[in-house]
Amino acid sequence: MASSGRVTIRDVARAAGVSVTTVSHVLNGKGAVAPATRERILRMADELRYRANPVAQSLRGGRTGLIALAIRPLDAIGYTLQGVDHFVRLAGAAATTALDRGFGLMLVPDLTRSSVPAAMNLDGGIVVDPFVGDPVLAELLDQGLPVVSVGRDPARPEHIWWAGTDDRAETRRMLDLLVARGGRRIAFVAGTDDNAWNHDSIAAYLAWAEERGQEPILERVPEQRGEEGGTEVAGVLFSRPAPPDAVLANTGRHAVSIARVAMSLGWDIPGRLLVAAGSDSEHTRFATPGITALELAPEATGRLAVELLLERLAGGAEPVPPRIAPAVLHERASTARAL
Template sequence: MATRREVAERAKVSVRTVSNVVNGFEHIAPATRERVLRAIEELEYRPSELARSLKVGRSGLIGLMLPELDTAYFAELTRAFVEGGAARGLTVVVDQTDGDRDRELALLRRTAGGSLFDALVLSPLALHAEDLEVPGAGPLVFLGEDEFPGYDKVMIDNFQAAREAVEHLLAQGRRRIAAIGAERSGRSASSLRLEGYRAAIGAHPDLRLPKIVEYVDGFRRPEGAAAMRRLLDGGEPFDAVFCFSDALALGALRALHDAGVSVPGEVAVVGWDDIEDGRFSIPSLTTVSPDKQWLAETALDRVVRRLAGERLDPELLVGPHRLVVRESAPDLAPGVAATNR
């Protein structure tokens, strides 16, 4: 690889002049600039991004810390971050933590002095507020509702979205609605979705609606299928199920199909995430759709503004969501009652 000195010798200018051309300085004679650019092309010189980043104190790299990358929701969210970063001249580097505290801490410390990351966007499962006292750490932005005082948090309203999903099922005449996705560990997202589920049912005390909650150890298809099989074997009748992720819902759909239970005729199903797979399942999946593009754009905007030196108060930024109604829990025509199981 050619060096900057070789370019200078070919163009018959100083090394400083080559640096000025590479860095886009304006006050260079057109003939000199042309000579340097011609030498760069002839020698196939490529400026060192590492050297440039050391000079300006920035790498242009934003770390994105996610618990898992092989689930559709996080894959789609990652794409939104990568595209949003590129539009801002940034490179988003993604790492998977599996919710392991040591890995989350290691990535956090890489934002401190000497790190390759200018900032970090985190979706942690195991970090505690006291873990964030890392001297010299760059800007941190959190995804979700976990309590990290003093930092930006970007989220959707899990409680309200869950309540709206269950209210949709109630509006269709469903009266025995199960929930799949509660976690005994009490993670904030699943806890808020459980609270929204309970609030929607509790708003109708005159109907004496049961609360049927199935706990899981993860948000993947196998856990959804296993939870549905437990519900089917448990003897508690139900005519709808609200799943806390689309992956759980897709697993539940498979278990219902295997058991010969029609969807939505006997049981309606609602998921959460609006992943692409849900649009192509049979039946297609009604789901809570968080605005993944908004989440990524908002988190990146906070990062960029903080890196630019703006003094911003930490904010809780709540983005939009909507219920996408599809075949698994459709709207019913007026006067048509749900077929209760």
Template sequence: MSDSNALPPSEPTGKPRRITIHDVARAAGVSLTTVSHALNDRGVVDPATRARVKRIAAELGYRPSVRAQRLQSGRANCIALLSSMPFAVAGGTSRLGFMMEVAAIAAEAAMARGLGVVLVPPLEGAGGLLETLDIDGAIVIEPLAGDPHIARLRERGVSIVSVGREPLTDSPVPYVDLQSADTARLLLEHLHAHRRTQIGLMIGDGARQSYVETERVYREFTQANGLPCTLVKAPEAQGEAAGAEACAQLLAQMPGLDALCAPVDAFAVGAMEHLHKLGKRVPDDVQVVTRYDGIRARTAHPPLTAVNLHLERVAALAVDLLFAHLSGDRSRQTVAGPAPELIVRASSA
């Protein structure tokens, strides 16, 4: 038999009134504090009591008042998702880039924890939104060294987690490791296995951890294998156009270029367009690989060999880590992301 066998009294209109925390406490025979702690998984409550309170609340049809919760806790129950990457790289004309894929999964994972997600677009001046947004925490995607978004959020005292390590600092914000070094090795080893001996590297001009690690691995890889080391850095804000220009620079420095590692998908697409204009065939003359297995990689001509970063898992891990910090558990500062998986397509087949 249920502990809550009495129906809630009705309003004068005949409609059942809203079930309150007082009704749950009365039906369970416990204090209001115990009910609050049990339903919010806080405080020290006997597990059996916690389970019974939750069961009775569900049977009564109790639904917490969001407004009351906010007034009581002072929390917004909302987090922001943002990136300092220019829209030419983070989104592109399709607006289905790296950031949007992370956003979709993060929103689902956050909702399961009672948190809403605000997407701060990667547009110039959007950072000003951070001064007024009512948020408890934020996830920053692939931050820059000295990222202005992180600086603003720190000033506000907002909990921060990043997808990809905050670079060039000994005290980064808590982060999910994107395994950028392993990803770079995977791409370079794939090209070298195809007997490519003049492999150029094209990375962005910003100080992001993925660029830092990729450059380090590239220099080590070329030295270890006795290969020439030629790299260029392209301005992120110019997207595919920057990839085309950087490709021209690489060819000027390495006329025998037979493989290109361009971790930024926008750069890889721009580079292939430039190669096509020069009459060079991909992959026969030059193999091209990129990092992010997104819509650009899949719809490029030819389709780009890329890496499955398992962003669905990465996004869920970031939300988990941020939620832990919001709940007072700061024991974890770093979480390892999934191992990268190479997706071979026609650009290097």
């Protein structure tokens, strides 16, 4: 059963031994389904006491013109957007794209919380940076809603309706830049959010280090620890017998603090230490020195996610390859080393 405790069409499909689509066709009176199969589905729905929720009812009655946007990292840390302008820009681009197509975009909190109304009439949903086995993504899928994500859910390889950046390729791109600028002992600082961004970037770093014959220098610190977390991990990195001469930190605030600690020790940046971030933010843009960072295409990704969802609403039944948006590399003073 779904995490909310309600019986869903997914439960009915499992009990009847058919697909969710077949159950949806029977319950909505659509499609050609064999009489015996139809009877079995209706019997299972009755035995399980399945009741169509208001979302499904609204879909049968026509479009509501509303799309939900769930930003999962902000669910985890609270909706304080300071320092995470990436999400503000993504949401703005998604809202503008939806409005241009005649839809409204509604920012929603964690849909699995008991305090969130279950009877929201929605045409579809977008889940940003889902966690592994994400319960919000599962909730939307269980309700039979068309849903796409920004970034993949590693626990759902079959769900390829997503848009985003190629995090493995972009991580290698940043590591190669640090090598080109003279880095030889390159450390990687990832976050702890259980999502594809961290999973894929860590996997890329470990594979890259193995290819180069470098001992991995990998540390993890919670994203929500911000600059304080960066200060703590800098102490760990710089106390090593052979400290790194370059650091790539996924989170911009961590990168800024690492650079600040290095300078407090008298280390020149970029002369003694190269510093780069896997995500651009106001912190990396306005730091002294400026921190080289990847801009993870928030506007392009927001637009692609809405367009992909609207394709599903228009009847796109077959999965399509993920929509990949290239990140933009901003090289700043923290890696501007003359070789």
